[in-house]
Amino acid sequence: MSGLQSLAERTVLVTGGSRGIGAATARLLYERGAEVILHYGNGVDAARSVAAELGDRVHLVQGDLTLHGAAEVVWRQAIAATGRVDVLINNAGAWIPSPVDDDAGWQEGWEANLALNLTAPAELCRQAIGHFRQRGGGIVINVTSRSAHRGDDADHLAYGAAKGGLLALTKGIARGYATDGILAYAIAPGWVATDIAAGADIEQLAAALPLREVTPPTDVAEVITFLASGRARHTTGATIDITGADYVR
Secondary structure (H helix, E strand, C coil): CCCCCCCCCCEEEECCCCCHHHHHHHHHHHHCCCEEEEEECCCHHHHHHHHHHHCCCEEEEECCCCCCCHHHHHHHHHHHHHCCCCEEEECCCCCCCCCCCCHHHHHHHHHHHHHHHHHHHHHHHHHHHHHHHHHCCEEEEEECCCHHHHCCCHHHHHHHHHHHHHHHHHHHHHHHHHHHCEEEEEEEECCECCHHHCCCCHHHHHHCCCCCCCECHHHHHHHHHHHHCCCCHHHCCCEEEECCCCCCC
16 A cells, blocks of 8 residues: 555545445545445445445445435444444535426425535534544545536526535534544535436537546545545645636636
8 A cells, every 4th residue: 555545444434425426435445444334325236236346344324315314314324334434425416407497396406406415415514523523533525516616507506506505514614623623625526427427428528628538536536535534634624626627716
C-alpha cells in the first residue's frame, strides 16, 4: 500500500453503494483497508454482487431513502452491523424530473427530490453528528452536484434546489462541529458515467467537455477515498468540483 492512504481501522458507511459512484467508492475503500457498510435501496442483487466481489469486510444494509424514517433505520442497521461508523458518505441520489408545467408532476418531483437528495442525507448527517460527538470525531462526505452551484435544467429545478440545500448543509456542519472533531466535505460532480447519464448520448456529451470524456466513477471515488482518510483536515467545509473543467468556479 506504499504511496496510498490506508483506511485500516476505519468503518465507512456508503449510501447508494450497489452501483455507479457508490460501488466504485466501496471498491476503493475496501482496497485501501476500510470496513465498508454498503447501503442499497432496491438493487439487492447488485449489492450482493459487490459484496461477494470484495469480501468479509463488507456489510449490507437496506433502506428506501425516499421513505420517511428510512434513513434512521439505515443508520441503526449500520451501527448494529459494526458497532461504529467513522465516515459517512451520502452518495445515494437520483435525477428526478419536476416539470413546471405539470402540476402533479411538479409536486411529485419536488417531494421525491427533497426526500432522497436532501432530507435522507440530512437525517443521516444528524445521526452521524451525535455518534461522532460521542466518539471524538468523524467525517461526513456529501455527494452533491454542479447543479448545486449553477442550478439544473428547466425540468429538474427541484434536483438543483435539493443539491444546493445539501451543499449548504455540508458547510454548516463543517463550521458548527469542527471543535468536536467532525470534518465535512462536499463533492460536486458534473456528468459521470453512471445510471443518471444512461439516457443521454455519451459520445455527444463527451464531445462538449474540455477533456472530451465523461467522468468515470473511479475519478470521483479517488477523491472521496482521499477525504475519508482524514489527511486533509483543513479542507473541511470545502466543495470539490469534479467536472473535467466543464464547470469552473
